[in-house]
Amino acid sequence: MTYELKEYPDRELMMMDLADRIASELRGTLAHEDRASLAVPGGTTPGPIFDTLSALHLDWDRVDVMLTDERWVPMGSDRSNTRLLRDRLFRDQAAAAHLIPLYGETATPEDSLDRLSAGVEAALPLSVVLLGMGADMHTASLFPGADRLEEGLSPKAPAVLPMRADGAPEPRMTLTARVLNGAMSKHLVITGAAKREALEKASKTKDVMAAPVKSVLKGMVVHWAE
Numbered sequence: 584m585t586y587e588l589k590e591y592p593d594r595e596l597m598m599m600d601l602a603d604r605i606a607s608e609l610r611g612t613l614a615h616e617d618r619a620s621l622a623v624p625g626g627t628t629p630g631p632i633f634d635t636l637s638a639l640h641l642d643w644d645r646v647d648v649m650l651t652d653e654r655w656v657p658m659g660s661d662r663s664n665t666r667l668l669r670d671r672l673f674r675d676q677a678a679a680a681h682l683i684p685l686y687g688e689t690a691t692p693e694d695s696l697d698r699l700s701a702g703v704e705a706a707l708p709l710s711v712v713l714l715g716m717g718a719d720m721h722t723a724s725l726f727p728g729a730d731r732l733e734e735g736l737s738p739k740a741p742a743v744l745p746m747r748a749d750g751a752p753e754p755r756m757t758l759t760a761r762v763l764n765g766a767m768s769k770h771l772v773i774t775g776a777a778k779r780e781a782l783e784k785a786s787k788t789k790d791v792m793a794a795p796v797k798s799v800l801k802g803m804v805v806h807w808a809e
């Protein structure tokens with residue numbers, strides 16, 4: 584389970600450093616490719632990263648941005664990860680970036696799967712992935728015990744899958760481990776003691792509850808602050 588751990592004295596410093604790293608990696612891709620692609624999480628952790636990243640100068644019009652996962656709720660909901668991106672990342676310099684949607688205006692994720700999958704596939708491989716993690720060791724919307732988890736962790740998985748789990752308050756759409764691991768650079772951002780303990784447990788245990796985050800840890804740079 585070879586991952587690099589970077590500890591920070593405080594969250595503010597971590598969020599700013601991560602934004603700078605992501606921007607630098609995107610610039611590096613754009614130096615030799617026509618486009619770059621970035622996958623980012625939703626939830627409560629990454630907002631400050633987006634605030635800093637959105638103000639940084641790079642050729643954002645050549646950057647495709649997608650979520651690592653989405654909660655199947657209307658985009659006006661405060662649970663919407665797409666709303667988080669629109670509010671905190673797609674502004675200032677980064678307003679010029681291109682959003683690859685992971686939410687469709689349909690009753691279920693299955694109803695939008697073909698259309699959303701095509702959009703994601705067209706932007707692969709990912710240049711940079713930033714993941715979050717729950718204290719239950721879910722990452723993206725790959726939840727322990729989820730209905731299609733085995734498929735989502737398979738090396739033959741499609742790019743995108745609907746996912747339902749007891750630990751998820753709503754149906755989800757998620758990038759699969761195959762796509763996340765296909766990225767040229769992977770970062771995981773976690774805060775607090777509980778998630779640090781969960782990560783250390785995941786890296787040492789054979790418990791199936793750890794399977795989601797274990798599936799993406801190889802080659803990951805993990806960023807942690809209290």
Ligand SMILES: O=C1O[C@H](COP(=O)(O)O)[C@@H](O)[C@H](O)[C@H]1O
Pocket residue numbers: 623624625626627628629651652653654664714715716717718722723724
């Ligand atoms: O539900 C989700 O949870 C994870 C972790 O969220 P956080 O609030 O603990 O940072 C997040 O990475 C994922 O994108 C989100 O859909």
